[in-house]
Amino acid sequence: MQKEIEITLAPEQITNEQQILKNLAAGLKIAQNRIKSFKILKRSIDARSRKVIYRLQVRAFIDEIIEEQSQTFNYPKIHTNKSAIIVGAGPAGLFAALQCLENGIKPIIIERGKDVKQRRRDLAAINKQGLVNTESNYCYGEGGAGTYSDGKLYTRSNKRGDINKVLQVFVQHGAQPDILIDARPHIGTNKLPQIITSIRETIENAGGEVHFDAKLTDFILSKDHIKGVIVNNITEILSDHVILATGHSARDIYELLQQRNILIEAKPFALGVRIEHPQQIIDSAQYHCDIRSEFLPPAYYSMVEQVNTRGVFSFCMCPGGIIAPCSTDLHEIVVNGWSPSKRNNPFANSGTVVQITLDDVKGDDPLRMLNFQSQIEQLAFKVGGGNLVAPAQRMIDFVENKLSADLPKNSYLPGTKSVMLDQILPTFVADSLKAALPLFGKKMKGYYTNEAILVGVESRTSSPVRIPRDKETFQHPQIKGLYPCAEGAGYAGGIVSAAIDGINCANAILNK
Structure with missing residues (x-):
């Protein structure tokens, strides 16, 4: 029983x-x-x-003994000419490839960036020298943005697909089984690279292909059907099925779609800053203690407030984490956060952002939200003074319109510069944050403090462009065989939901 x-x-x-x-x-x-x-x-x-x-x-x-077997997935060697091109080796692309193997379809992944091992050198250059490799960075490369930005697996995508399957695949490839039971599962940036490498090896061992330094530069079209892609302006790869899983930062893909008159749409997103506190402040507030028990993990928080009908909320909270420079192009500042599996760094950070609606950026250009996002990032770089030095301000100073005389010690390695963040943030964003932060402080003791630093800008919360698709077939309404997928197309928001969307797109190919 x-x-x-x-x-x-x-x-x-x-x-x-x-x-x-x-x-x-x-x-x-x-x-x-x-x-x-x-x-x-x-x-x-x-x-x-x-x-x-x-x-x-x-x-x-x-009154009974039952030995439960852990769930595993087998990927037999592919012996077929039926193939699908998958653009992007992030969670959506990798899980789409695994599902293709299950479905008897050969996956061919093309990834503009490098494998995880080679990627590390470019990340070191970003953090230590402020040098951005526009093809290999925190966003581009094997595993996508998730590989080096924490590995949080919390999701609300229960109705989109099998969450447990995604978690089981991670465990099968080296993740701790705890992710199967924790309410807020987390792998850690230090452990994800090995897991991602293991997933890639599974794909290759089963006959799939994974190509790095392989940038999509054009589509091969025959009227309203896709026939393949062109890589690095030279190489043709042919298939009647292309899953476009390029992530929310591949701006050149949106520009290519527009140039080829393939329908895209402007999409709302969110913009703000990354806020960092000493982890002890968060622990004390959330656990009602002076010193956190050794039996408790570093505490997290989630905040949301409505300011004049506009949402202000925390996003991608990283206990025991580090603020990372996530720029994908030269002369721009983009920040994100990550934490190792033990979450044992002395700071806690979270994106804290404000909703940007289509009415905030007037016009008909489907790239207008993207251009708006880019302008803010470039302004942040200019105000920071270069070398990825990020503009920053203490929390209460920001709310009270004071230039911070100095900045607290923080985790952002390229360095921070004291500025008035009003110089960078649009007025309605700055005003919304100024109204919300004291209210957050009333919800959580100690949150509203000048020991907290605001680092700008947090701007890649989601894609500012949507690539439309049919709800039933997952195909683009104009181009048969083109499957817009996951975050880059506007249909996911995180590792698990992106993985599920990749699985769904692979299954849509099988159904077709």
């Missing part, structure tokens, strides 16, 4: 199997020796009261 039940544990009891059995027996009102084994289904932290606890959803096996 099996029964599911929720139990609670003190943080120091979370790894104590005997305590778990004791609590299960008490909750089920049975003798402890009747529980032959158990499986934790979900695990979360409840810090709403003064006493922080863990909540566990557990399946108990009563």
Whole structure:
């Protein structure tokens, strides 16, 4: 007999199997020796009261022993001429490739950037010298932006596909099994490269192809059908199916689509700053303590406020994290955040952004939101003074319109410069942030402080362009065989939702 039940544990009891059995027996009102084994289904932290606890959803096996097998996926060697070109080796592209293999279709991935090992050198140059390689950076390369920006797997995309399958694939390729049960699963930037490499090796071992330094430069079209792509202005790769999974920062792809008169649309996005606090402030506020227990992970937060009908919200919160320079072109500043698996850095950062609507940027140009985004990033670079030095301001100084006399120690390696962020942010964005930050401070003790630094700009929260597609076939309405996919097309927002969208696009090819 099996029964599911929720139990609670003190943080120091979370790894104590005997305590778990004791609590299960008490909750089920049975003798402890009747529980032959158990499986934790979900695990979360409840810090709403003064006493922080863990909540566990557990399946108990009563009077029976069942050995549950972990789910694995097999990818047999492909022996077929049927192929699909996948543009981009981010989570959408990699999971689309794995699903193609399951479906008996040979995936051919083309990726403009480098593999994870070669990518590291370019990231070192960005952080230490302020040098941006426009083809290999935090956004471009094997694994996409997610590889070197944290690996958060939390998603609300329950209705779009099988979340557990995505998590199981990560575990099969080296992720810790904890991601299957944690309420907010997280892999860590230090562990993702090996996992991404393992996924690529699975694809290649099954007969798929992965090409690096392979930039899509044109489409091969026959009337309203796609017939393949041109890579690096020279090489033709032919297929009647192309999954376009290029991520939200590949601006040249949007420009190419517009040049080829392939329909694209302007899309709302969000813009703001990355805010960093000492992690101890966040721990103290969220766990109601002076010093965080060794049995608790660094605390996270999620904030949202409505300011004059405009949403202001935290985004991509990184406990124990680092602010990273994520520019993809020269003379622009873009910041993001990441954290290692242990989340053991002394700072906590989060994007804090304001909704930008289509009415905020007038015109009919489908690239107008992208151009607006680019202008802000270039202005941030100019005000920062070059070499990816980021403009920054203390939190209360920003709200009170004061130039910060100095800046607190922070994690952004290229360096920060004290400026008035009003010089960079549009007035309605700055005003919305100034109204929201004190309100955030009322929700979380210690949040509103001059120990916090605002670093600009956080501008790549989502794509400012949508590539339309049919809801049923996932194909572009004008071009048969072209499958706009995931974040770059405006249909996902994070690693898991992008992976699910890649799977759905691969299945759409099979259905066709």
